[in-house]
Amino acid sequence: MEVFSNGLSRSVNYLSTMGISDFLDIIIVAYLIYKAIGFVRRTNSNNLAKGLVVFLLALWGSDIFSLTMINFLLRKTAELGLIALLILFQPELRRLLERMGSGFASGRSSSGTVMDSAISQTVQACCDMSASKTGALIIFERDVKLNSIMSTGTIVNADITSELIKNLFYNKAPLHDGAVIMRSAKIAAAGCVLPLTQSTNLSKELGMRHRAGIGLSEQSDAVVVIVSEETGSISVALDGMLKRHLTAAALESILRTELVTEEAEESKKNIILNNLKNFFKVNDNEQDKPDEKNL
Numbered sequence: 001m002e003v004f005s006n007g008l009s010r011s012v013n014y015l016s017t018m019g020i021s022d023f024l025d026i027i028i029v030a031y032l033i034y035k036a037i038g039f040v041r042r043t044n045s046n047n048l049a050k051g052l053v054v055f056l057l058a059l060w061g062s063d064i065f066s067l068t069m070i071n072f073l074l075r076k077t078a079e080l081g082l083i084a085l086l087i088l089f090q091p092e093l094r095r096l097l098e099r100m101g102s103g104f105a106s107g108r109s110s111s112g113t114v115m116d117s118a119i120s121q122t123v124q125a126c127c128d129m130s131a132s133k134t135g136a137l138i139i140f141e142r143d144v145k146l147n148s149i150m151s152t153g154t155i156v157n158a159d160i161t162s163e164l165i166k167n168l169f170y171n172k173a174p175l176h177d178g179a180v181i182m183r184s185a186k187i188a189a190a191g192c193v194l195p196l197t198q199s200t201n202l203s204k205e206l207g208m209r210h211r212a213g214i215g216l217s218e219q220s221d222a223v224v225v226i227v228s229e230e231t232g233s234i235s236v237a238l239d240g241m242l243k244r245h246l247t248a249a250a251l252e253s254i255l256r257t258e259l260v261t262e263e264a265e266e267s268k269k270n271i272i273l274n275n276l277k278n279f280f281k282v283n284d285n286e287q288d289k290p291d292e293k294n295l
Contacts, residue, residue: 138165140259210242
């Protein structure tokens with residue numbers, strides 16, 4: 001009991017000496033750890049991360065038990081291991097940096113009304129293709145640009161309509177095997193080839209279309225809609241996770257949450273910024289006016 005009270009009193013004394021910068025430091029580190037765990041879970045790096053933890057525990061144990069030779073070998077290995085980790089995680093680190101950089105320049109410029117119409121047309125087309133068991137793979141581009149993916153297909157640049165979507169995925173159409181990419185509420189390209197996921201934890205029921213959709217969602221922030229050719233089931237891949245067996249209402253809700261809500265938030269920010277600019281302009285004009293009492 002005394003040990004517990006001493007530990008508690010030390011904790012309270014430590015917290016009392018902490019400043020705002022210390023709390024900010026803890027929050028940032030906790031956020032980075034949280035993102036790192038999510039990064040490992042989304043990628044095919046679970047076993048590699050476990051091996052890294054075992055290596056660090058062995059290094060720590062050799063230091064505690066004074067195993068000089070083992071500790072020396074592990075430390076030398078760790079010096080080279082940092083470079084090895086950069087090489088092993090090179091694709092994942094590159095995608096992470098691309099996503100971080102894309103956050104400073106949003107690629108969404110369409111209005112909420114236009115996007116509402118695009119979502120409604122997409123949902124209608126997916127429901128019709130689900131009923132006829134027509135396979136489909138539809139990509140909604142967001143901040144991360146998909147120019148390299150679009151270059152593998154055919155540029156369309158057409159308005160989004162349910163009839164056009166169904167025609168593109170008609171099983172005798174020349175572009176039906178690839179993916180359709182939506183950009184700024186337009187059908188930007190069709191017949192595009194997507195990268196497959198490297199995850200080994202997927203269900204055997206999932207075919208190449210689902211694996212391609214998950215693969216792209218792992219490498220970008222795109223929203224991927226998938227219609228199964230075998231079962232007609234509608235799925236959505238987002239951040240490497242797959243939501244299956246969606247109804248029309250569930251699909252529409254996900255698309256509006258991921259595509260429209262963020263645009264609404266951006267428009268609110270723009271309105272606030274414009275109001276602040278106008279406010280400061282008015283104040284500057286009032287200060288520039290001569291005082292009537294002094295005239």
